[in-house]
Structure formats: C-alpha cells, structure tokens
Amino acid sequence: MEVITAVDALAGLLSLPQESDGKEAERQTLFQVSLARSEAETLVLDYLGHQGSPFTDNSKPPTLKIDNLPVLDRMALPSSPWKRLSLSLSAFLSFRGWFASVIDWQKSLNPKSWELLKSLEKSRNNSMAISSNLGDILEQNDHPAPSSPKVSSAFKQKVAGYMVCRNYYDWLVQTEKDLIILVAESSV
Numbered sequence: 001m002e003v004i005t006a007v008d009a010l011a012g013l014l015s016l017p018q019e020s021d022g023k024e025a026e027r028q029t030l031f032q033v034s035l036a037r038s039e040a041e042t043l044v045l046d047y048l049g050h051q052g053s054p055f056t057d058n059s060k061p062p063t064l065k066i067d068n069l070p071v072l073d074r075m076a077l078p079s080s081p082w083k084r085l086s087l088s089l090s091a092f093l094s095f096r097g098w099f100a101s102v103i104d105w106q107k108s109l110n111p112k113s114w115e116l117l118k119s120l121e122k123s124r125n126n127s128m129a130i131s132s133n134l135g136d137i138l139e140q141n142d143h144p145a146p147s148s149p150k151v152s153s154a155f156k157q158k159v160a161g162y163m164v165c166r167n168y169y170d171w172l173v174q175t176e177k178d179l180i181i182l183v184a185e186s187s188v
Contacts, residue, residue: 022137023183029133030179036126037172040165043119047165050106050113051158064159068149070094072170081178086138088175092131095171097146098164099124104148105157123168130175 048055055061070091077084103120110116135141151160 040169081181089134091171095127101148102161
C-alpha cells in the first residue's frame with residue numbers, strides 16, 4: 001500500500017493547473033491566430049486594390065525577392081510542430097518591423113486609404129501579440145526590437161508591401177495548423 005502525503009497531494013494538484021494553463025495558452029493563441037488569418041486574407045485583397053495598375057489588373061501581382069522578408073518554404077519546414085512554431089515566432093517578430101515600414105510607405109503612397117492603414121496597423125499589432133504569445137508558449141521571450149526595412153522606389157515599396165501581406169498570411173496559415181496539432185495533443 002502506497003502512502004500519499006499532503007505534500008505529494010499538493011504537488012499533484014499544483015501540477016494540474018500548469019498543464020491546463022499551457023493548453024489554455026495554446027488554445028487562446030490558436031484563436032488569436034485564426035482570427036488574424038481571417039483578417040489577413042482580406043488585407044491581401046484590400047492592399048492590392050489600393051495600389052493601382054498592375055496590382056489591380058486581373059493578372060498575377062508583381063513580386064520581387066525581398067531581403068530579410070520571412071518567406072514560408074513549406075518544403076524546408078522541420079517535421080516537429082514545436083520547431084515550426086519557433087520559425088513562426090521569428091517570422092512574426094520580423095513582421096512587426098516590416099508592417100511598421102509598410103504603414104509608413106502607405107501613408108505616403110495612399111494617405112487617404114484610412115481603412116487600409118487601419119488594417120495594416122491591426123496586422124502589426126497582431127504580429128506583436130502573436131509573437132509575444134508564441135514566445136510564452138515556447139519559453140523564448142528575450143527578443144530584440146525588429147528593425148524597419150528600407151525600400152527606395154515607390155513601385156518597390158508597393159511590391160514589398162504586397163509581399164509582406166502575402167507572406168504574413170502564409171505564416172498565419174502554417175502557425176494555425178501547428179497550433180491545432182499542439183492543442184489536439186493529449187498530455188501524458
């Protein structure tokens with residue numbers, strides 16, 4: 001017969017909420033990412049609609065290779081959802097700086113597009129919140145402030161802004177998938 005002391009029982013009780021808190025943090029972050037993904041899908045279309053030709057033409061929007069922009073390469077992703085979330089964390093940290101630049105560019109390029117500017121600001125805030133929550137889940141909270149990238153010409157700013165919105169959406173989709181896996185995992 002095993003004797004359970006009060007200390008053992010208390011230790012068992014204290015460990016349960018921590019597990020529950022971890023799952024709850026994952027669930028809340030999943031909800032936040034799902035909401036941001038839905039908004040980001042609309043943002044991509046709204047962004048294109050405010051840039052003029054060739055962005056508003058019925059063809060594929062122009063793209064460029066943009067240095068330091070977090071581009072999702074699904075073929076190069078690790079198999080572990082934890083490792084993928086670590087990459088997502090890095091991407092969302094980077095998007096904070098990218099969105100700050102895109103907002104500045106759009107204030108100059110489309111100063112009367114208040115709804116677009118509001119959506120871009122919301123995406124920047126979502127990037128900040130998601131990176132904070134992912135940092136908590138992954139226990140990686142020491143991050144330097146991202147730099148704001150520089151792009152010279154107006155056309156390249158428009159293209160870079162589109163690439164930021166598009167890649168932000170791609171990372172949200174991947175992060176949502178990974179969080180669904182983690183939330184579904186049962187504790188052992």
